[in-house]
Amino acid sequence: MDLTKRVGMNIRAIRKSQNLTIDDLAEKCDFQSPYLSDVERGERNITLQTLNKILDALQVEPGRILIPENKSxxxxxxxxxxxxxxxxxxxxxxxxxxxxxxxxxxxxxxxxxxxx
Structure with missing residues (x-):
């Protein structure tokens, strides 16, 4: 799986684990929901600045997005x-x-x- 899709999947998994809707996260990041949905599906190649906004909104370190922890x-x-x-x-x-x-x-x- 390519990095764009993996990052998007990890963003979605973290968002859902925090019980946030796509609209909740989009509002925290000051993005439109469809844009963020594209990011989560790996259909957008985002900048580091965009990734940083998402990380801040989710309150997670970059490693959680790039290399998720071992899962149960x-x-x-x-x-x-x-x-x-x-x-x-x-x-x-x-x-x-x-x-x-x-x-x-x-x-x-x-x-x-x-x-x-």
Whole structure:
């Protein structure tokens, strides 16, 4: 996963762990909610100044965004959900045939991995 998506995922996970909505965080950062949503999805390549505003609003050190702490099983579940959401977002604009093709390919790959 590229750094932009990883940082965005980590921002979202921290925001949610603090029970903040996207609107709450956007207000604290003085950003628009759609912009911040793009950041969390890794669709915006943000500047260090923007990252600093987000860090200040979340009251976390840069390491929490770049290198998250080891997660408990609850944290791993959050990461899993975030990854599933990223996958869903990737497939959202695809047609039914493309989605079925991906499903067949993934079933084939996981089937072969299971047999090894």
């Amino acid at each position: 099983s609850e944290g791993e579940d959050k990461i899993r959900k975030e990854l599933l959401q990223l996958l869903f977002n990737t497939l959202e604009d695809k047609d039914e045939n493309d989605i079925r093709m991906l499903l067949n390919i993934s079933n084939e790959i996981f089937g072969r991995l299971k047999n090894n």
